[in-house]
Amino acid sequence: MIEVTGLRKRFRSALALDGVTFTAPPGKVTGFIGPNGAGKSTTIRVILGLDAPDEGRARVGGHRYQDLRNPLRHVGALVDAAAVQPGRTARDHLLWLARSQSLTTGRVDAVIEQVGLAPAARRKAGGFSLGMRQRLGIAAALLGDPPVVILDEPFNGMDPEGIAWMRGLLRTLAAEGRALLVSSHLMGELQGIADRAVVIGRGKVLADGGIDELLARAAGEQVLLRTPAPAEAAGALRRAGGAATILDGGALSVSGLTARQVVEALGRSSVVFSEVTTQRATLEDVYFRLTGGEAEFRADGGRGARR
Numbered sequence: 361m362i363e364v365t366g367l368r369k370r371f372r373s374a375l376a377l378d379g380v381t382f383t384a385p386p387g388k389v390t391g392f393i394g395p396n397g398a399g400k401s402t403t404i405r406v407i408l409g410l411d412a413p414d415e416g417r418a419r420v421g422g423h424r425y426q427d428l429r430n431p432l433r434h435v436g437a438l439v440d441a442a443a444v445q446p447g448r449t450a451r452d453h454l455l456w457l458a459r460s461q462s463l464t465t466g467r468v469d470a471v472i473e474q475v476g477l478a479p480a481a482r483r484k485a486g487g488f489s490l491g492m493r494q495r496l497g498i499a500a501a502l503l504g505d506p507p508v509v510i511l512d513e514p515f516n517g518m519d520p521e522g523i524a525w526m527r528g529l530l531r532t533l534a535a536e537g538r539a540l541l542v543s544s545h546l547m548g549e550l551q552g553i554a555d556r557a558v559v560i561g562r563g564k565v566l567a568d569g570g571i572d573e574l575l576a577r578a579a580g581e582q583v584l585l586r587t588p589a590p591a592e593a594a595g596a597l598r599r600a601g602g603a604a605t606i607l608d609g610g611a612l613s614v615s616g617l618t619a620r621q622v623v624e625a626l627g628r629s630s631v632v633f634s635e636v637t638t639q640r641a642t643l644e645d646v647y648f649r650l651t652g653g654e655a656e657f658r659a660d661g662g663r664g665a666r667r
C-alpha cells in the first residue's frame with residue numbers, strides 16, 4: 361500500500377505539488393496520469409525519499425522510505441531507465457544491486473527470465489535500446505520481490521510487442537497482490553490494465569477513483585443522433601430539456617438526456633432518425649475533460665501528447 365497525504369513541494373518559482381493525496385492499494389494497478397509537468401515524477405521521487413516535501417507525507421507499507429531496511433524488499437521502482445553503468449552487463453548490474461540488498465543470485469536469474477532479458481543478460485547495458493533498458497529497470501524493481509511496485513512511464517521507448525508484454529506483466533504483478541503505481545501521460549496505455557486512476561494536473565489531484573467509476577461519470581453525458589431532419593430534432597430535444605449541437609453530416613450531439621429520453625422526445629415530435637447511440641467515454645476523454653480546461657496544459661502542448 362502506498363499512502364500519500366497532503367504533499368506540497370515548491371521548486372523556486374514552480375509549485376510542483378499543491379496538496380497531493382491518494383492511496384495505491386494492494387492487488388490493484390493504480391494509473392498515475394497527467395500531462396507533462398503535472399507533478400507525477402516529483403510525487404514518485406518524494407515517495408522514494410529522493411526529494412523531501414515541504415509539507416505532507418508519503419508512506420510505503422506504513423513506513424517512510426528512509427526508514428525501510430533493505431528497501432528493495434519493500435518497494436521496487438523504475439524511475440530512470442537510463443541510470444545504469446554502460447560498461448556493466450545487465451546481469452552484473454543486477455548482481456551488484458542484489459549484493460547491496462542481501463538478495464540472492466537466484467533472484468537475479470529469476471528476474472532476468474521474468475523480463476525476457478535472458479538472451480541479452482551478458483551484454484553491456486550501454487548498447488541496450490531504450491526498451492531493453494526499461495526491461496532491465498523493471499528487473500531491478502522486481503529483484504526484492506516487493507509488495508509495492510512504482511513505475512514511472514514504463515512504456516517509454518517500448519515497441520508494440522514490448523508494450524503488450526508490459527501490460528501483461530502489470531496485470532500479473534497486481535494479481536499476485538502487489539500494489540502498483542504506474543505513471544503515464546498517454547491514456548491509451550493504461551486503459552484496460554489500470555483498476556484505478558489518479559489524475560493529476562498542476563500539482564493537484566483532479567480525479568481519483570475506479571476506472572469504471574471515472575468512465576461512468578463521463579459516459580452517458582453525450583448521445584449521438586443521426587437524422588435527416590437535424591433542425592427539427594434539435595428543436596424537439598430542446599423542448600425536452602436537452603442541449604443539442606448539430607455536427608457535420610447531419611449528426612447531433614445531445615447532452616442532458618439519456619438515449620431513451622432522446623428517442624421518446626423524437627417520437628413525440630414525429631422526427632425520424634437512423635441512429636441513437638450513447639457515447640462511451642474512453643479514459644482519454646475523461647483525461648482531456650479533466651485537464652483540458654487548464655490553460656497551461658494547452659499552451660505547453662498537453663493535448664500534443666495525444667497519439
Ligand SMILES: Nc1ncnc2c1ncn2[C@@H]1O[C@H](COP(=O)(O)OP(=O)(O)OP(=O)(O)O)[C@@H](O)[C@H]1O
Pocket residue numbers: 371372374375376394395396397398399400401402403545
Ligand atoms: N528539480 C527541479 N527543479 C525545478 N523545478 C522542477 C524540478 N523538478 C520538477 N520541477 C517542476 O515541477 C513541476 C512538476 O514536474 P514533474 O517532473 O513532477 O512533472 P511530471 O508530471 O512528472 O511531468 P513529465 O511527464 O514531463 O515527467 C514542473 O513544473 C517542473 O518544471
